[in-house]
Amino acid sequence: MRTTNLFMPTMREVPAEAESDSHKLMLRAGLIRKLASGIYCFLPLGLKAMKKLEDIIREEMDAAGAVELLMSAMIPAEPYKESGRWEVFGPEMFRLKDRNKRDFCMGPTHEEIFTDIVKHEVRSYRALPLMLYQIQTKFRDEIRPRFGVIRSREFVMKDAYSFDRDEAGLDLSYEKMYNAYCKIFERCGLEFVAVDADTGAMGGSGSQEFMVKSEIGENTIAYCDSCGYAANDEKAPCISTGKKSDTAEESLVKLLTPSMRTIEEITSFLSCSPTQVVKTLIYMADDKVIAALVRGDRELNEAKLKNLLGCTMLEMASPEKVYEITSANVGFAGPIGLKELTIVVDNEVSDMKNFVVGANDTDYHYLNVNLHRDFKADITADIRNIALGDVCPLCTAPIALTPGLEIGHIFKLGTKYTKALNCVYVDENGQEIPMVMGSYGIGLNRTIATIIEQSHDENGIIWPIAIAPYQVAVVPANMGDTAQVSLAEEIYIRLKAIGIEVLLDDRNERTGVKFKDTELIGVPVRITVGRKAAEAIVEVKNRKESDAVDMGYEAAIEYCRNLILG
Amino acid sequence: MRTTNLFMPTMREVPAEAESDSHKLMLRAGLIRKLASGIYCFLPLGLKAMKKLEDIIREEMDAAGAVELLMSAMIPAEPYKESGRWEVFGPEMFRLKDRNKRDFCMGPTHEEIFTDIVKHEVRSYRALPLMLYQIQTKFRDEIRPRFGVIRSREFVMKDAYSFDRDEAGLDLSYEKMYNAYCKIFERCGLEFVAVDADTGAMGGSGSQEFMVKSEIGENTIAYCDSCGYAANDEKAPCISTGKKSDTAEESLVKLLTPSMRTIEEITSFLSCSPTQVVKTLIYMADDKVIAALVRGDRELNEAKLKNLLGCTMLEMASPEKVYEITSANVGFAGPIGLKELTIVVDNEVSDMKNFVVGANDTDYHYLNVNLHRDFKADITADIRNIALGDVCPLCTAPIALTPGLEIGHIFKLGTKYTKALNCVYVDENGQEIPMVMGSYGIGLNRTIATIIEQSHDENGIIWPIAIAPYQVAVVPANMGDTAQVSLAEEIYIRLKAIGIEVLLDDRNERTGVKFKDTELIGVPVRITVGRKAAEAIVEVKNRKESDAVDMGYEAAIEYCRNLILG
Numbered sequence A, B: 001m002r003t004t005n006l007f008m009p010t011m012r013e014v015p016a017e018a019e020s021d022s023h024k025l026m027l028r029a030g031l032i033r034k035l036a037s038g039i040y041c042f043l044p045l046g047l048k049a050m051k052k053l054e055d056i057i058r059e060e061m062d063a064a065g066a067v068e069l070l071m072s073a074m075i076p077a078e079p080y081k082e083s084g085r086w087e088v089f090g091p092e093m094f095r096l097k098d099r100n101k102r103d104f105c106m107g108p109t110h111e112e113i114f115t116d117i118v119k120h121e122v123r124s125y126r127a128l129p130l131m132l133y134q135i136q137t138k139f140r141d142e143i144r145p146r147f148g149v150i151r152s153r154e155f156v157m158k159d160a161y162s163f164d165r166d167e168a169g170l171d172l173s174y175e176k177m178y179n180a181y182c183k184i185f186e187r188c189g190l191e192f193v194a195v196d197a198d199t200g201a202m203g204g205s206g207s208q209e210f211m212v213k214s215e216i217g218e219n220t221i222a223y224c225d226s227c228g229y230a231a232n233d234e235k236a237p238c239i240s241t242g243k244k245s246d247t248a249e250e251s252l253v254k255l256l257t258p259s260m261r262t263i264e265e266i267t268s269f270l271s272c273s274p275t276q277v278v279k280t281l282i283y284m285a286d287d288k289v290i291a292a293l294v295r296g297d298r299e300l301n302e303a304k305l306k307n308l309l310g311c312t313m314l315e316m317a318s319p320e321k322v323y324e325i326t327s328a329n330v331g332f333a334g335p336i337g338l339k340e341l342t343i344v345v346d347n348e349v350s351d352m353k354n355f356v357v358g359a360n361d362t363d364y365h366y367l368n369v370n371l372h373r374d375f376k377a378d379i380t381a382d383i384r385n386i387a388l389g390d391v392c393p394l395c396t397a398p399i400a401l402t403p404g405l406e407i408g409h410i411f412k413l414g415t416k417y418t419k420a421l422n423c424v425y426v427d428e429n430g431q432e433i434p435m436v437m438g439s440y441g442i443g444l445n446r447t448i449a450t451i452i453e454q455s456h457d458e459n460g461i462i463w464p465i466a467i468a469p470y471q472v473a474v475v476p477a478n479m480g481d482t483a484q485v486s487l488a489e490e491i492y493i494r495l496k497a498i499g500i501e502v503l504l505d506d507r508n509e510r511t512g513v514k515f516k517d518t519e520l521i522g523v524p525v526r527i528t529v530g531r532k533a534a535e536a537i538v539e540v541k542n543r544k545e546s547d548a549v550d551m552g553y554e555a556a557i558e559y560c561r562n563l564i565l566g
Helices: A021-028 A044-063 A078-083 A111-121 A167-187 A263-270 A302-309 A319-326 A416-420 A444-454 A482-497 A511-520 A531-535 A553-565 B021-028 B044-063 B078-083 B111-121 B167-187 B263-270 B302-309 B319-326 B416-420 B444-454 B482-497 B511-520 B531-535 B553-565
Strands: A032-036 A039-042 A074-076 A094-097 A103-106 A130-139 A154-164 A193-196 A206-213 A219-223 A230-232 A253-256 A278-285 A288-295 A314-316 A342-346 A355-358 A364-369 A379-381 A400-414 A424-426 A432-434 A436-443 A472-476 A502-504 A525-529 A537-542 A548-552 B032-036 B039-042 B074-076 B095-097 B103-106 B130-139 B154-164 B193-196 B206-213 B219-223 B230-232 B253-256 B278-285 B288-295 B314-316 B342-346 B355-358 B364-369 B379-381 B400-414 B424-426 B432-434 B436-443 B472-476 B502-504 B525-529 B537-542 B548-552
Touching: A021 A032, A021 A444, A032 B074, A032 B111, A039 A044, A039 B074, A044 A130, A044 A154, A044 A167, A044 A444, A074 A078, A074 B032, A074 B039, A078 A111, A078 A416, A094 B095, A103 A130, A111 A130, A111 A154, A111 A416, A111 A436, A111 B032, A130 A167, A154 A167, A154 A444, A167 A193, A167 A206, A167 A400, A167 A436, A193 A219, A206 A219, A206 A230, A206 A444, A278 A302, A278 A319, A278 A355, A302 A314, A302 A342, A302 A379, A400 A416, A400 A444, A416 A436, A436 A444, A472 A482, A472 A511, A482 A502, A482 A525, A482 A531, A482 A553, A511 A525, A525 A553, A531 A537, A537 A553, A548 A553, B021 B032, B021 B444, B039 B044, B044 B130, B044 B154, B044 B167, B044 B444, B074 B078, B078 B111, B078 B416, B103 B130, B111 B130, B111 B154, B111 B416, B111 B436, B130 B167, B154 B167, B154 B444, B167 B193, B167 B206, B167 B400, B167 B436, B193 B219, B206 B219, B206 B230, B206 B444, B278 B302, B278 B319, B278 B355, B302 B314, B302 B342, B302 B379, B400 B416, B400 B444, B416 B436, B436 B444, B472 B482, B472 B511, B482 B502, B482 B525, B482 B531, B482 B553, B511 B525, B525 B553, B531 B537, B537 B553, B548 B553
Parallel strands: A193 A230, A288 A342, A342 A379, A472 A502, A472 A525, B193 B230, B288 B342, B342 B379, B472 B502, B472 B525
Antiparallel strands: A032 A039, A074 A103, A094 A103, A130 A154, A154 A436, A193 A206, A206 A400, A219 A230, A219 A400, A253 A364, A278 A288, A278 A314, A355 A364, A400 A436, A424 A432, A525 A537, A537 A548, B032 B039, B074 B103, B095 B103, B130 B154, B154 B436, B193 B206, B206 B400, B219 B230, B219 B400, B253 B364, B278 B288, B278 B314, B355 B364, B400 B436, B424 B432, B525 B537, B537 B548
């Protein structure tokens, strides 16, 4: 490709709207442009990188025995209504009606549709296992689109679905996908970690997220350097130290704490540590009210609580409801005297003595509260997020935490969707049995952005060769110099002939401008054809190295061949 | 690919819902499944054919100097509001709101968005010409989806947009695209014709449709076997024979014609030919009322009428409006005595004598009506569709008509969108000038369906090699016979190694079932490994030929190599 034919609008300025390095670079290098909040168009360089990734994914999916098809992006409401997710998705689902007022959505994920197709087309156990995938545009009306294509509202996803006869079959399919995912991310040059994850709203029995450690990650990974354990902090169990406080129980005191609603306010007022305070959080679990108690400095883990209670919906009670339950404003709830609700106490709280809780009386707290003596727990369990100071659940070494960005997610769904949609097969004995299902997703846009997050410098993107839109840039220093131009053309044609994707920077621009663009768009190798063109000597620079090297042009071609074609 | 690993749900029965051959075969061969009216999913064999077509299109677009990018499918309303098409598209546009109540649509076509991007990224005349394209899913809420993926509501389109400095540049870009389209459809093995087309709602100065002649075509192509002229019947001009009737004008008669509203009713009542009757059609052209007169057996051509009047909206007047204007019910309108409206008379009518029209009085017609004597024409022009009996506008040989199916469309848009969205470039003199634009579309889904319409027999699809999902099927006749299975495996591996896409039918099915499926899904070459496997002899059958030929397996491999790799 000649640069003059390419549509490559690079920018010198750092766009004000961009928050993360990848977002800035994708805009500056002319990979993407924003059309609306969370909705982007991929310009030629961005699309080429996406297509490279698509090809890698397709190869690994095919190698794993998955078969590609393509569902529609617009989907009738019925299958989602059958599975219950028409409601569950809430405002995150883009909905629309056709001219006959029939309900449709723009597919946020396609479990229901794959289940529906398989239900109609597969009857016999002989057709199983079956693994299907698509590379398809998805739509989710994110409440807060961020970081360019990392959290966008329209994005491309590879989603695969496995259908097996039983759990053992699912385990095999899951393992194949796990291995395929590792290969895909390795080929992208990514440093990643597979972490245990909560199955959340998707349902199912097991799940792992493929994460990259990243400052802009919106998840937290809990990991152990000793044994290699890694999990989403929502999923990582908190292991009780078993060390109960041996302090004597002191007398309960009710104290006026005017307007001290938050942990910060009450600890500052009482000059105590948040580890001496217990938060009482009032939740609605489906139709039931529950109170959840965790230490003042801890985060309640809603996923753990939801799994514990086995409810389908869990949300914080409204201030009105809190008042109705506790007879106090928000900030003064506590377990003492609460009636007709379930009190769930975090394991850690059950080891505490003489702690502070709200008094269910606006502007009052209790001091020196003790479990059993002052209130009863209906359930004691692990309901908080893991934190620094906790230990690895496998080897009890100290746990480490890091922000992580999810790029892939694999799920053992079990029979959640196949039962809901009655997707059964007939076994050897003529029995109808629900298929056992898995679901496997990779976000392509965010994988591209993540590669840039992990691989760039102050001058621009540093593409891994496997993803680079162009692998080599040939830069004639002076377009007015015939010797330079004709040698550059020769190298361009020779490299193309051996199957290398080359950009010939034939613009009438200063060499400095061309160099800056080449670095910015991350071309792995730059071959500059300058003053020594007459001697057939060119300058070769690897994007990953700081120094350029002079060599004969045949040697330069050979360098590219070895580096790129292996 | 082994058939046991493929998801290929074929059907023996002809699906009741399918109206056209391609629709039936696409369902039966397991290429597509319907998810909702006009919304289809592409199963593996269908998707593979689509990808083949995509690659052909991409190669020809790239060769023509077009650069690929990818807009979003979901598009904010603003650019469409600027161009006026937010209204023009009407209920055909799928509209939705995001969680902030902002208006979006699912892109029906992307002129506005490409114009918007180019407007922001291109300033200088040096960056022009620029040709951009995408292969993208489009959404149109068709009032009557039909023929499977031929007229569907979600479909894949290659749309390209050229941006030039002037009309001469546009002519060049247009010609490049014309040539690329011819190459694409030739590579698909299609018999097609490029016809002059009306520019319709898209605006612009010139346009051609790529059509295939087809029984299920919803357009009519007027063509001339003598000189090669071809046009959409909406566009083809009707040439007046200039032969005026020399009959004497007879006396005007007003006749009671109770309830004779239609041409059929009145001609039957009067025992006359529809060529002796003139229809008077009342239209609203923007805010003006007009009466359009065409011979009783002709179809008014709204495109011609609209272009003639230069109006933006043209629609038939409501029955209430017709009553208000004519003082008569629908069916009795006529030109005599009509006031304060424009009367447009088709050329042909101006050559007629003593014809029948409505009397603007319910249940009455006039007989022996004559132009000039009984009423005046404000405009006389060509406002009807061409028909059998008309002549070629180029060479005056008789014109032929055939139904046609549109598979591609190229437009000279001019400055319609660039002016509306203020997409300008700065020329050599620092002047801001609107870019001159072209737009070029191919419907991929309907191209695939059209290939099947043109190339099938009673047993199934006959894929051209360039589009065939698999080029060769290797069929072991008896999966229990080790010699057959191992020779089949050998051939399978050898063909794959030389780059041929092979399907190994490893199912435990009767040979007859395998043959039927292979024919149905249209594999160009079938190699059957049967009883003569021990002698290394196989049976080769070309899908296009009726007889199979025995040959040595090396010869069979050579046959495939020559046929497929050329």
